[in-house]
Amino acid sequence: MTGKSKTLYWKSMITLGVTILLLSPGMFPQTIAAQETRVRCMSLEQLNKIIETQNAVIVDLRTPGEFRQRRIPHAVNIPVELLRSDRFVLDVYNDRTLLLYCRTINKTKLAL
Template identity: 30%
Template sequence: MSLLHDYWGLLLIIGLMIGLLFPPMLMKGGKPVKQLTPDEANQLIREQDAIVLDVRNGGEIADGRVPHALNIPLGTLEARLFELEAYRHKPIIVNCQLGGRSLSACQILKNHGFTDIYNLKGGIAAWLQSNLPVHR
């Protein structure tokens, strides 16, 4: 029997693991979105005047947000990109509740020519857990 025939199950598992572990590599340009911990994000805000883009929906914002964050829900982001034009050449940290929607938002921004984009790893939940300031 051939190697492929004998080890098809193992090869399938390896392929699935690669697909799950490296999805950011499939993004435009092959470069993964930079992931920041809450402390790293807070440092970037302080040192480089980074903008925070919160892509959660209105009801979620009531639970608290990163101070001075701009709120553009993910579902309206492409239609409202003009609101971010002034920040095209500034670092933009994108957050949502847990980090999934913000990763999608990062991809939208990259596809529209924004280059200094970061995803807040763990979202606002991680920010709150790190005891960083929030506006309610």
């Protein structure tokens, strides 16, 4: 990611006011649903390091309409409703760190 795209990326994230949940590789909703899960606060620098060093995937849990209006660059849209009906939709990312986000914590909790 270039310096300019990093700046745009973080401006997008801040503008969205998103809630992000970090899932390590292999730690998918079906495996952590029974565990107590906490949303971890981190600095933009920490988040950027995770994206760069862990080949992270940014997953937008909002509706396709919300995603079209405004999104974090390079994010993939997998609506929480799809995750709830098809728990295997994230299997394609099984070896990657996932950063799940939505506008509020509610959809992120539903994804788990």
